[in-house]
Amino acid sequence: MPPTSRTLSARQTALLDAWLPGAVTVRDHSWGVVGTTVLQLRHGDRDVIVKAGDDADTHLTRELRAHREWLAPWRGSAPELLHADDDAKLLVTRYLPGTxxxxxxxxxxxxxxxxxxxxxxxxxxxxxxxxxxxxxxxxxxxxxxxxxxxxxxxxxxxxxxxxxxxxxxxxxxxxxxxxxxxxxxxxxxxxxxxxxxxxxxxxxxxxxxxxxxxxxxxxxxxxxxxxxxxxxxxxxxxxxxxxxxxxxxxxxxxxxxxxxxxxxxxxxxxxxxxxxxxx
Known part of the structure; x- marks a missing residue:
């Protein structure tokens, strides 16, 4: 997994290796203002988005709640959640095409x-x-x-x-x-x-x-x-x-x-x- 210690914790990297073996980085979408890493990876024939929070992050918990409780009316109009680990502050969604x-x-x-x-x-x-x-x-x-x-x-x-x-x-x-x-x-x-x-x-x-x-x-x-x-x-x-x-x-x-x-x-x-x- 190319995005390792500089952006992701060891636990986050290990989880991604298990969920997305062989994935490669396409683009880093991180803002750099808050401690959330956002990466576009290619796994097989599809692209996914990875979001990983640091120790101070409070956004991943909210994002996961939204995916699990509130996004059903937006099926097809919002990214689909594929993998998540609340404790590791890590989630993976399908890449949503568009500009x-x-x-x-x-x-x-x-x-x-x-x-x-x-x-x-x-x-x-x-x-x-x-x-x-x-x-x-x-x-x-x-x-x-x-x-x-x-x-x-x-x-x-x-x-x-x-x-x-x-x-x-x-x-x-x-x-x-x-x-x-x-x-x-x-x-x-x-x-x-x-x-x-x-x-x-x-x-x-x-x-x-x-x-x-x-x-x-x-x-x-x-x-x-x-x-x-x-x-x-x-x-x-x-x-x-x-x-x-x-x-x-x-x-x-x-x-x-x-x-x-x-x-x-x-x-x-x-x-x-x-x-x-x-x-």
């Missing part, structure tokens, strides 16, 4: 968003749960982010703290969500959209899956938003809850990006903060 929608002409095509809306509705329409402590936890999380290191200016931080601490307690209806719903996690193949990367999948309010699109692709493109909602079948955003979510997303983006040294993403986070406060 990333991000930076592809499909990213500007309303039909892409109509299909993405339909796929997301299929995910969200599965059984969920009511969480009585959701708003309390999310408020506390936003405060923790503001308490940590960041480069949000003091006046803006003061405005954020005043609003965040005023948020109400209360329950929220949660559904299975992708957690990073945007074109960098969509593939297009022969005009058909499919979905990858479930490392942030969890039970959350449905509207949380619209946050990334709202601050990126939908800006200045109401036609894309309209096509998405047409595919989804409704608009899941309650105005007050949506404002809270946009502010939480903006704060976490600015703080997380600063922490990992991603200056471009940090700038986006600061823009999101300003737009959410003034929206």
């Amino acid at each position: 990333l929608v991000e930076d592809h002409p499909a990213e500007a095509d309303p039909e892409t968003y109509r299909q993405a809306g339909r796929l997301l509705a299929d995910l969200h329409d599965q059984p969920g749960a009511t969480d009585p402590g959701y708003e309390t936890r999310m408020r506390a999380r936003a405060v923790r982010h503001l308490d940590g290191p960041h480069r949000i200016d003091p006046a803006t931080e003061e405005r954020l703290r005043a609003e965040v601490t005023s948020w109400p307690d209360g329950p929220a209806s949660l559904v299975p969500t992708h957690g990073d719903w945007q074109p960098r996690n969509w593939l297009v193949h022969d005009g058909v959209v499919a979905v990858i990367d479930f490392g942030r999948a969890d039970l959350r309010p449905a509207h949380t899956d619209l946050c990334r699109l709202a601050v990126q692709q939908f800006r200045g493109r109401p036609d894309l938003e309209a096509a998405f909602l047409d595919g989804y079948g409704r608009d899941p955003r309650d105005p007050a809850a949506w404002r809270r979510e946009l502010l939480r997303e903006a704060i976490s983006t600015a703080v997380w990006a600063y922490g990992v040294g991603d200056e471009a993403f940090e700038r986006q986070g600061h823009r999101m903060v300003v737009e959410a406060l003034d929206g």
